[in-house]
Amino acid sequence: MTIRTTTPDDLEQILQIYAYARTQMRRNGNPTQWGDDRPSVAVLQADIRKGQSHVIEKDGHLCAVFTFIIGDDPTYQTIEQGRWLNAAPYGTIHRLAGNGTAKGIFRQCLTYCMTQIPNIRIDTHRDNAIMQHLLEKNGFVKCGIIYVEDGSPRIAYQKRL
Numbered sequence: 001m002t003i004r005t006t007t008p009d010d011l012e013q014i015l016q017i018y019a020y021a022r023t024q025m026r027r028n029g030n031p032t033q034w035g036d037d038r039p040s041v042a043v044l045q046a047d048i049r050k051g052q053s054h055v056i057e058k059d060g061h062l063c064a065v066f067t068f069i070i071g072d073d074p075t076y077q078t079i080e081q082g083r084w085l086n087a088a089p090y091g092t093i094h095r096l097a098g099n100g101t102a103k104g105i106f107r108q109c110l111t112y113c114m115t116q117i118p119n120i121r122i123d124t125h126r127d128n129a130i131m132q133h134l135l136e137k138n139g140f141v142k143c144g145i146i147y148v149e150d151g152s153p154r155i156a157y158q159k160r161l
Contacts, residue, residue, distance in 0.1 A: 001102060003112045006053035006065065014044060014055065014065045021097035025128070032152075033125035039095050047095070056098075056108055064098040064105040068113050075148050076121055076156065082144025085158045090119040096131075106134045110159075118161035123154035135159075 006014065022034050047053035047067045056064035070091045076084075091113055098105040113120055123146055124131040132155065136142075140157035147153055 001056050001058045001063070001104070001108050003054050003056050003108065005051055006048050006055050008045075008048055010055055010062065010065075011041075011044065011048070013062045014053075015041070017062065017065050017097050017099045018044075018095075020099045024100070028130055030125055030127040030129070033128055044095075054109075054112070056102070056105060058102045061101070062099070063102040064096070064109070066096040066109050067094040068092070068109075068116070069094065070117055073121065075123075075146055075154075079144040079146050079156055082142070082156075084121070084143050084156075085141060085160055086119065088119050088160070089117065090121050090158070091117040093120060093122045106138065110138055114159075114161065120159045121156065122158075123148075123156045126153070126155060 018039060022036065025031065025033055044053065052067050052069050054066055054068060055062050068091055073092045076092070093109060093113055096106065096109055122135065122140065124135070135157045138159070140159040143156045143158050145153050146156045
C-alpha cells in the first residue's frame with residue numbers, strides 16, 4: 001500500500017469511501033458520529049486544498065482516506081475528565097475511512113503519520129467501538145473528553161514515540 005496527498009480528481013472516489021464508511025458505522029452501532037452527510041464536501045475540499053488530505057492506494061486503487069494536520073487543533077485546546085500526555089507539538093488524525101477492500105488501513109495511516117511527527121492525537125465517538133479497539137491495540141492512551149465543533153463529545157487519545 002502507498003500513501004499520497006489527495007488531489008481534487010480523487011474527490012468522487014473519496015466521497016464513495018466515506019459513504020461506505022458511514023454505512024459500516026451504522027451497521028456497527030455508531031449511527032450518529034458522521035450521520036448521513038459528514039464529513040461535508042466543503043470540509044473535504046478544504047482538506048485537499050490545504051494539502052492535509054491523504055489517500056491510501058492498494059494495487060493502484062484508492063482504498064482509504066484520512067486527514068493529517070500538524071499543529072494545534074482548536075478542538076483539543078480544552079480537555080475534560082483527564083489531560084493530554086504532554087504539551088509537545090503534535091499531529092492529529094481526522095476522518096479516517098476505508099472502503100473495505102484492504103486490511104491494515106489504520107496501521108498504514110499511523111506509520112505514515114508517526115514518520116512526520118512522533119506525537120499523535122486522535123478522537124472518536126463513544127459509539128465507535130471499532131476505532132477505540134484499534135487505538136488501544138496500537139498503543140494510544142485514553143486522555144479524556146473533547147468537544148467537536150457541533151458541541152458533541154469525543155473520546156480523546158494520544159500516542160507518542
